[in-house]
Amino acid sequence: MKKRVSLKDIAKEAGVSIATVSYVLSKQNNTGISREVTERIKRIAAELNYRPNQIAKSLQSGKSHTIGLIVADISNPFFALIARIVEDEAKKHGYTVIFGSSDEKASKSADLIKFLLNRQVDGFIIAPAEGSKDQIEYLKAQNVPLVLIDRYFPKLETNYVVIENYLASFEATGRLLANGNNRIGMVAYATEMQHMQERIRGYRDALAQDGISDTFVHEIKFSAIQSEVEGAVDQMLNMNDPVDAIFFATNTLGIIGLKYLNRLKVSIPKDVSVIVFDESEAFDFFYCPLTYVKQPLHDMAKKAVEVLVEQIADPNKGFHKIKLGAKLVLGDSCA
Template sequence: MKKVVLKDIAQYVGVSTALVSYVLNGQAETKQVSKENAEKIRQAAIALNYQPNQVAKSLRIQKTHTIGLVVADINYRFSTGITRAIEAEAKRRNFTVIYGSSDEDPEKFAQLTNVLVNRQVDGLILVPGEDSEEQILLLQQSGTPFVLVDRYFPNIDTNYVALDNYKATYDAISYLVKTGHKKISFINLETSLFHLQERDRGYVDALKDHHLEVNPEWMRHLRPQHLKEDMELSTRLILERGNPCDAVLFATDRLSIAGLKQFNDYGIRIPKDISVLSFDEADAFDLFYCPVSHSRQPLEKMGEAAVDILVDLINKQKTHKQLYFQTDFIAGKSCRE
C-alpha cells in the first residue's frame, strides 16, 4: 500500500501542501489557517490513515515535541496529580510527556535529567529533591529549557510554578485559632527543602501574630527514614497530660496519614481529644471515620502553567515567570469549632 504523504491530503481537500503542513504540525493558529480548513485537513488525515514520519519531522523542525518530566516520588499523591495535569495540557499543545521518578535521590535525579536531555526532549519539567542545586545549575549552563514545579531554590534564578507555602500554612493556623484553638502543634519533615521551611515560617508567624505561645516542643521535625518511630514520639509529646495540644497541623499528606494511625493506636478520638488539620489531601482520608479538614493544592492550574511556560521557552520566547498559587480550604469534621 502506498504511504500517504502531505501532498495526498492536500489534493484530497483541495488546499496547498503548506497549509496541510501547518495544521498537522500544530501551527494552524499561528499561521492563521481557518478553523473550517483545519478541521477538513484533520479529518482527511484520519480518512487517508496518514502516519507522520516522526524522525524526519524532528530533524526538519529540530523539535521532537516531547517533554521530559521528573517527579520526586511517584508514590506521592501530589506527583500523580501533577503528572496527570501536565500530560493533559501537554497533549492539548501537541506534546508527549516522558517521565520518571527520582525517589528523592539527587544522583538518580541527575541521571534521569541527563537521559531525557540525551533523548532530545524539547524541554524539562522538574520537581527537584534535596541537594539537586548542582544539576539545576548545569541545566542552566547547557541552555536546556526547563521549569521547576512545587520546589525551587531561592538562590537560583529559574522559572518555576509553586504554591505559596507560607500563606497556606499561615492561613491554616489562623483558621485553627479562629475556631478557638490555642495550643497548636505543627509536625513537619526534617529537610533543607525551601518549600517545607516556608511552612515552618508560616506556622511560627501565625502564632506570633495571634499572640499565642510558640512552644519548641510542639514544632516537630521528623526524619523521613525514621518516620514511624519519630511520629510515635512526637504525637506522644503533644498529647502529654500536663500540657496537651488542642490541635495539630500536619505539613504533608503522608505525615497526616502516619499521625492519624498513631492517634488510633493511642485511642485518641478526633476531634474530641484533638483537632487535626492536614496541609494536603490523601485518598486514604476517605477510609478514616472522620472527614479530615485539609488544604487542597490547585494541581490542574499548576500543571497547565508549567507546560505553558515551558512551551514558551521551547519556542524561544523570552520568558521569566515565577508563579505562586493559593490553596483551597476543604472543611471536614476533624476540627472542633
Template sequence: MAKNITIAQVAEQAKVSKSTVSQYLNKRYEYMSESTRQRIEAAIEELNYHPNSIARSLKQKSTYTVGVIVANILHSFSTQILRAIENNFNANGFHIIICNADDEPEKERNYIEMLQAKQVDGLIIFPTGGNLDLYEQMHKQNFPVVFMDRKIDGLEINTVMLDNHRAAQLAIDAFVESDYKRISIITTSIIRNTSPRVERIEGYRQALEAHGLPVREEYIRTADAANIQNELNELFALDAPPEAILAGNDRVLLEVLKYMKEHQLVIPDDVAVIGIDEVAFASFYTPPLTVVTQPTIDMANKATELLLEQIKSENKTAKTAIHRLQPSLIKRGSC
C-alpha cells in the same frame, strides 16, 4: 511485511498537498476547511497511516518529548500534578517521560543527565535541591526548564509553587476559630531546606503570632516519614500536649491518623487535625478531614505553559519568575 504508508500517499488519497497533510498532523486546522480536514482524517484511517516520529524529530530538530522528574511520587500532590501535566503535553503533541527521584539528589542527577542524553526538549523538575551545579549549567545553556513545587534560591529559573505561608495560615485560622490554642505542626524532614516545608513552618509561626498565641518550639516537629511516630510519642508525652495538629503534607497526615487509631484518640474531641493536600479518602474518613488544598490543575497548566514558551521561543533568556498559586481550605469534621 506491511508497507509503510507515506504522507504523499495520504495526500493523494485525500486530494490535497503534502503540506496540507503536514498542517493537519501538527493540528494547524485553521489553515484548512472542515471538508478538507475530514478528507485527511478519512484517508489516514483508511490507509492506517502512522506518522514517523523519528523523521519528524530530525526534520524539525525536536523530539516532541519532555521529561518530568518528581522528587517523590508517593505524594498525592505529585500524582495529581503528573496526571494534569501529561494531559496538557499530550494535547500539545508531546510525549512525557516521568522519573521518580525518591528525594535523592544522586538519583535526580542521573535522571537529568539521562533525559538530556535522550535530547528531550525540556524538563519540569521538582528539585531535590542537591544538584546546584546541574541546575546552573542548564540555566547557562538556556535549556528549557521549569521548577515545580520547590524554589532554589539564587537561580533565575521559572518556578511554579504554592503560597505555602498562606496554606499554613488558613489551617491556623481554622484551628483558632474553633478555639484551639495549643497547636502543633509536623512536616517531613527539612534537612535540605526543602522550601514548601520550611515555608509552612514559617507560615505557622507567623499565624500564631498574628493571633497572639505563643510559638512553642516543642510543638514544631520535622522528621523522615519513618520517624514521625516517634515525634508523635514525644509530643503526647509533654506536660501540655497539643490540642490540634497541622500535618504538613499527606504522608504526615497518614502517620498522624495511624497514631490516633493505635492510641484510641478521637478526632476532633481529643485532638483536632488538618492536613495540607487533599487525599482521596478525606471526604469519607470518620470524621471527614479538613484539608488545605493546592490548585494542582492550575499549577500543572502554568508549568506546561512556561515550558512550552521556552521550547518554542527563540529568546530562551526571557524574564523568569516565581509563580505562587493560592491554596484553599475545605472545612470538614476534623477541626
C-alpha cells in the same frame, strides 16, 4: 518488528522522489506539487499505512516534542494527579511526556536529568529534590527550558509554579488558634526546600502573632517516615503539657499520623485537633471530616505546561514566577 513504511517506500511505489513525497505529506497545501501527483502519493501513503518516523523528524528538526516530568514519586497520588494533568495538557500542545521519580534524592534526580537530556527532551517540568539546585543551574546554563513545580529555589531565577505555602500555613494555623487551641504541634519534613520551610514559617508566625512562644516542630526524614512520624506524635502527646492540636505538613505525613492516632485511640477533635496540608481520597473515610489545605493542583500543572511550552517556543521571554493561592477547607477536625 515489521519494517516500517518510509517515505522511500512511497516514493518508489509512486515513481517520484522522496522529496516530492515529503512535500506532499508534510506541508498542508500550496507545495507546488501537481494535483495528480499529490493525490497519487496520498493514496499510496494511506494504502501502505504510512506513519511518519518521529525520531527521524526529531533528528532533523532538533525538537523531540517531548517533555520530561520529574516528580518525587509517581505513585504518590499528589504527583500522579499532576502527571495526569500534565499529560493531558501536554498532549493538547502536541507534546509527549516522559516521567521519572526521584524519590526526593538528588542523585536519582541527576540520573534522570541526564537520561532525559540524552533523549533530547525539549524541556522539563520538575518538582526538585533537595540538593538538586546545581542540576537546575546546569540546565539553566545550557538554556534548557524548564519549569519548577510545587517547589522552587528562591535564590535561583527560574520559571516556577508553586502555591502560597506561607499564607496557607499561616491561615491553617490561625484556624487552630481561633478555635481555642494554643499548644499546637507541627509534623513536617526535614528539608531545606523552600516549600516546607515556608509552611513551617507560616505556622511559627501565626503562633507568634498570637503571642504564643511554645512551638513544636517535628521534622521527619524521608528515610524513615513512618517511625519518625509515630515518634513525633508520641512525643507531642506525652509531654507534661501535651499538644491540643497537630498540623501535618503534607498528605503522606497526615495519613501516617492519623493512622497512628487511630491506633492510639486518640479521638479527633475531642482529644486533639488536626489540620492536614493537602487532600487525600483517604480522608473522606476518616470518621471526622478533616479540615485541610486544598492545593489548586489542576491549575498548577496546567500553568506549568503552558509556561514550558511558551519557553520552548521563545526561550528569551522573562521568567514566569507564579504563586497560586491555596484554600483552607473546613471540616470538623479542629474544635
